[in-house]
Amino acid sequence: MAKRETPLLDQLEGGKWPSFVKDMKEAAEKNPMAEDLLGQLELSYKDRIGHWKHGGIVGVKGYGAGVIGRYSDRPDLFPNVQAFHTMRVNHPTGWFYKTDALRRLCDVWDKHGSGLTNMHGSTGDAILLGTTTDHIQPCFDDLTEAGFDLGGSGSALRTPSACVGPGRCEWACIDSLDVCYNITMSFQDKIHRPMFPYKFKIKVSACPNDCVASIARSDFSIIGTWKGKIRIDQAEVQACTASGLDIQKEVCDLCPTKCMEWDGKQLKIFDEDCTRCMHCINLMPKALRQGEQRGATILVGGKAPILEGALLSWVIVPFMKLEPPYEELKDLILRIQDWWDEHGKSRERLGELIKRLGMRVFLRAVGLPAVPQMVKAPRTNPYVFFWPEDIKKEVK
Amino acid sequence: MAKRETPLLDQLEGGKWPSFVKDMKEAAEKNPMAEDLLGQLELSYKDRIGHWKHGGIVGVKGYGAGVIGRYSDRPDLFPNVQAFHTMRVNHPTGWFYKTDALRRLCDVWDKHGSGLTNMHGSTGDAILLGTTTDHIQPCFDDLTEAGFDLGGSGSALRTPSACVGPGRCEWACIDSLDVCYNITMSFQDKIHRPMFPYKFKIKVSACPNDCVASIARSDFSIIGTWKGKIRIDQAEVQACTASGLDIQKEVCDLCPTKCMEWDGKQLKIFDEDCTRCMHCINLMPKALRQGEQRGATILVGGKAPILEGALLSWVIVPFMKLEPPYEELKDLILRIQDWWDEHGKSRERLGELIKRLGMRVFLRAVGLPAVPQMVKAPRTNPYVFFWPEDIKKEVK
């Protein structure tokens, strides 16, 4: 293959941060698709515009999801990327890999695709970047053979993801990995066969630090939390000061609820005022441990701006115990999806539907009680609806 | 006149707070309208429902405002309130009265109306509660003879009001009384002849304590403020502590910007961080005085909930010097009213119009520059409009 001239992209090979151009060139060395991709990207850099056509629908047998169709608008110049579809491969929960599995994935992709990937996509899939239409099915066959399956796309349940949680983190209040994997396996059908009004994302963080950005990037957010007193090891607190932490200034003063007192010797926490923000615990992992009763706060509605503006997820269950087989959780997910399915317009995310029909209506439909934890503050407008049963029958 | 039985209202004569029932009965003694009003109110207490019909349009020659038409829905029972219109009398700015003026008002009202009033209505007028249709004009004639004029109603400029300000208060940063009076006199036409899409209210508070609730209850809010350092009399600060004020806890800790430091002897204010909330000054009026450069913050849009939900006024001019004859201010008011007049729908308040068309459009139309003081935070959604001049002409 003739090496393409890429004067613009070449300028991105320098610098200390690893260069994607280097990877593209590496792949281009042995893969004509990668080479044409490089060429087309160089053209985009020159033209300051993308050169992909609006996606088309492609897929594997029995699935409606997992492959993103893509075609070049300059197949004349770049015939090898005339069709250049990505395969979304569901990652092992927590993005843990044994290298043999990862190598199998690479082998499949060298056989069928461009040799380029994203590790990972921002929903969490291993993204296999670019193959031709006729390779999709064989590639899928080889993937499942290698133990992998596709993730979600389109109006389906998207690949759920979870923080590393109990795999490594002392702060895990729930088994984020197991919950995520369990959901993933239970809802395979919903991932692969788009049947919803729009996409539906689930992300699981095992504590309020929310290391998978669950609250911002999923329709259904599961975030670990606790009840009970923060356990204090006063000796370790002392050790923290010894190593330079200014407990008054860095911990107590930044506690959002100002529920901590430090007299230079003893740290006191008024737990009934604590909102479990994690700040003090983050700063003193050895000295402080979360309360002993563990569970999750369930929130719904998070999403990016299209259509009605971005939303952060909203609390709908302040505390739910999460233990295998997670029936209460999965049942709630199903009830919510059913309601959304029934009332959602095409391309209307769950949060938007709740916004449109009202939290009140949503709660009643899915059978959840209203609690003050659901709001930052009660309503300010007087436009209150009453249920028929609140009203005295007319006597006029 | 036969004394009516009012067993329900009678129960409101007891108790320590002055009773309006006592006043109504007092008036009823000599005035048949007041007597029927008492009777109808008793009926309302029995029926738990109002007995007034939807208002009709009544008024005085040459005006379209100032009188609220009202008719009983039980003229059969209460013929003397069959028509019972209120006259809204523009109060002397600051609600200051010399008793002779007040007595003149009472005399006029005893001659023409029920002898009942509200001192004052919540917009600020002296409300003369209830007269017949044929008394309206003569009553008005006598009022003007007595030196009074009507206030606003309907889709007009409403009676502007002002806090006591320089009349008594050490914190007045602007001459709220004079500004208010000047506006009132300059815009008489707009008060008496409704020509707007809807009502328009102006309220003037001479400092951020906002004692006339300008920010909450007026479309155009004028609130005094200052630039420059808060002047500290350290000796008086000491005197405050002596008299029991805990300066650290009650003053510094409650300062919203935490820009004060107190070492037990000296009070220090980092004025560049101060947002002029008044708290420290409120607590130590002898020790602290506002900065020397005085002016007003102008805000617009405040209103009650109907239609789109209540609004608090929004900053549109962070600082404006206010000196007679207040041309800059009045010019701005006119520019704003013109724009509103041109674009507002019927019954659309200024705030709602700005909400509908965008602050950006409003600012450009009235010729005000965008400054960060106008927002709590910049936009979070990416739905940014660009002006035609921002865009490169197309070369395609």
Added chain:
Amino acid sequence: MAKTDIGPPDYKTMLPPVISRNYGKWRYHEIPQPGLLVHTAESGEKLYSVRAGSPRLVSTDHIREMCAIAEKYCDGYLRFTSRHNIEFLLSDKDKVSPLLAELESKGYPVGGTGHSISNIVHTQGWVHCHTPATDASGPVKAVMDEIYDYFVTMKLPAHVRIALACCLNMCGAVHCSDIAILGIHRTVPKPDNTRVPNVCEIPSTVASCPTGAIRGDMKNKTITVNDEKCMYCGNCYTVCPAMPIADPENDGISIWVGGKVSNARSAPSFSKLAIPFLPNNPPRWPEVVDAVKNIIEVYASHARKHERVGEWIERVGWERFFTLTGIPFTDKHIDDFTLATETFRSSTLFKWE
């Protein structure tokens, strides 16, 4: 022919001489006792203002009584406040005590200053308006009788400002009050199809509905209301008299808390829903009186000094507010109007109770 557009009397002609002399040159004030403000000017002169409560709905004779008092002690100068209290303005210190004595003997409550509960800003109610869901003067009197003590003392953590409005138009300052008492309807207006065509303009009636519950029926020159979408605001009735909304069985009062107007410490803010509904129980609205009193007492015993009701609740959290007051939280507390999502809890930061 009457003069028009003469405007109100010039306030300058109404000012007591001590004010005219020291206009704009006040130096500081003190509140030696509830209801008595002493303002000292740069000149050293002092103005004594004695604040007295008023029912606001006053007869001309009552006003004349005020005048007589003002003439006796204040050279005929008085004013009213933005919350409808009366202020007697004295320049002679010696007259303060006699004035206070006379006010007491005549039943004028003196107070409403500093950390007190001042007069309740309120509206017309059944006395004069056409859209009320409750009375105004009556509930105000009943509540003030009960909390009278807070008017004549200054023992609360901070100012408490109460307002009442008899319908959603909120002519009082209800939307930004520490405690607000708001009349509400709870049933859908009943359009009278025989009258609508004559007295109502269809497009403006349709446009009057905040939730889009009204549809025009152009053929029959009338409108229809979608019961499910109506939240009984009554705005359509304001525009179209032929769709009355008052319903004695179901009208009543809602209670709102935590609003404020001043910029002191925290920004002005709206009142939030505390109790969605209490029945209209004239003449003394006992449920309303109890509810208001309960909130005040819980506030008084839990808030820190200088903390307004809303500031206290913000600090302890709404979860805690509902626990402490024992008020049940319901789905009605959760906003479902246009900015609702801004009030939803989009964090895990809350208290268990």
Added chain:
Amino acid sequence: MAKTDIGPPDYKTMLPPVISRNYGKWRYHEIPQPGLLVHTAESGEKLYSVRAGSPRLVSTDHIREMCAIAEKYCDGYLRFTSRHNIEFLLSDKDKVSPLLAELESKGYPVGGTGHSISNIVHTQGWVHCHTPATDASGPVKAVMDEIYDYFVTMKLPAHVRIALACCLNMCGAVHCSDIAILGIHRTVPKPDNTRVPNVCEIPSTVASCPTGAIRGDMKNKTITVNDEKCMYCGNCYTVCPAMPIADPENDGISIWVGGKVSNARSAPSFSKLAIPFLPNNPPRWPEVVDAVKNIIEVYASHARKHERVGEWIERVGWERFFTLTGIPFTDKHIDDFTLATETFRSSTLFKWE
């Protein structure tokens, strides 16, 4: 015939033995140096995680190189993070230094922990998507080259999380980032009336517009766009390919600041507009690089310890943010979408600059 619905490999088969043994029983962690996390279990066992930066767009050969390293030092165990970094998972302390040395020699940046700038979450850009207003990998590389030092050290006041999305769909975590780089279009889509009738569904195209700028023209089976109401979001193009929006002259990048996701101290919050527009200047986007660097440096020198970008700005005020960074404030910064009024300043509480 392929198996279907087998799901991803069971993560339990991917865990290093030290994790399996101590699963859910971790006691605390330390970060002895940037990029090195040491987790200690209740058992006393330790896990060493070495975090290395990745361009995310990686070739299979690059992955195989990672595998080789993991096999050499980590018994073949590694993971990726939620920000696309690579983590080598070691149980043997002695192998840490040699691993670090090898990573250095191979050009892997080690860091992204604690008070650093971690990898930039980003998207496809011109590499694979159909709606981008800019590239993704290119600007990311250019920015990371410039701020590399903040990745390999932990000297910032707090975590700084940067994200990039190449269009308003915001596939990155852009809407809640300390600093967000967002591709934007600035011109109205041009419907191709010959294609619209064939490839687009009119009602869903009309419904796709957040600002109601699109009207259906049922007769001609096409649509028209009201230029005044269009804010170039591109959502119509997603739904209807026959109305392309990309415009090389006017597409570019906007910069957003102050968002966060964690619940630590303050609630999660959205990023807010800092710079409405910077030009697309491939290959190295110098204006964007400078802008990001400027914000970071102003933040680094003004924020207090543990203060995230948004927390710092909230404390000092947006007035001050614009003054300190020298970024001009324009009418574009003022929201005009549906919740706009919530962002307007409804108090007199602001700073002069």
